[in-house]
Amino acid sequence: MRVLIADDSVILRRHLTSILSEIPGIEIVAEADTTESALTTFERLQPELVILDIRMPGEGGIQVLKAIRQQNPQTTVIIFTDYPYPQYRKKCLEEGTAYFFDKSTESEKMIELIKQLTQRTK
Numbered sequence: 677m678r679v680l681i682a683d684d685s686v687i688l689r690r691h692l693t694s695i696l697s698e699i700p701g702i703e704i705v706a707e708a709d710t711t712e713s714a715l716t717t718f719e720r721l722q723p724e725l726v727i728l729d730i731r732m733p734g735e736g737g738i739q740v741l742k743a744i745r746q747q748n749p750q751t752t753v754i755i756f757t758d759y760p761y762p763q764y765r766k767k768c769l770e771e772g773t774a775y776f777f778d779k780s781t782e783s784e785k786m787i788e789l790i791k792q793l794t795q796r797t798k
Contacts, residue, residue, distance in 0.1 A: 677794050678705045678723040682714035684732045701794040710734045715743055730757040730764055738767060745772040756786060
């Protein structure tokens with residue numbers, strides 16, 4: 677499963693890359709730190725999974741989510757955010773995210789989900 681990690685924190689991107697790279701079947705194809713780079717990278721590489729932060733420089737992750745849904749509705753998008761407020765969760769689900777996780781409390785849950793998703797695609 678080809679993965680794009682889009683988050684403005686270089687530390688978080690590196691951490692996720694390190695953890696996810698150890699999962700058989702996962703290939704981290706790119707990282708992005710702005711909404712613009714996330715969109716251009718998605719368009720160019722067409723990954724099967726995008727891990728996306730809501731708050732990034734540019735228009736924000738929800739705009740990236742909308743664009744991904746328009747370009748390739750089959751792409752799995754996981755929102756991974758420090759802003760787990762109900763209104764954000766609701767908006768992201770309405771815009772078509774598959775999953776919504778709080779960075780501070782649900783990182784292990786997200787990793788387990790990705791392992792399960794990888795098993796399904798084999």
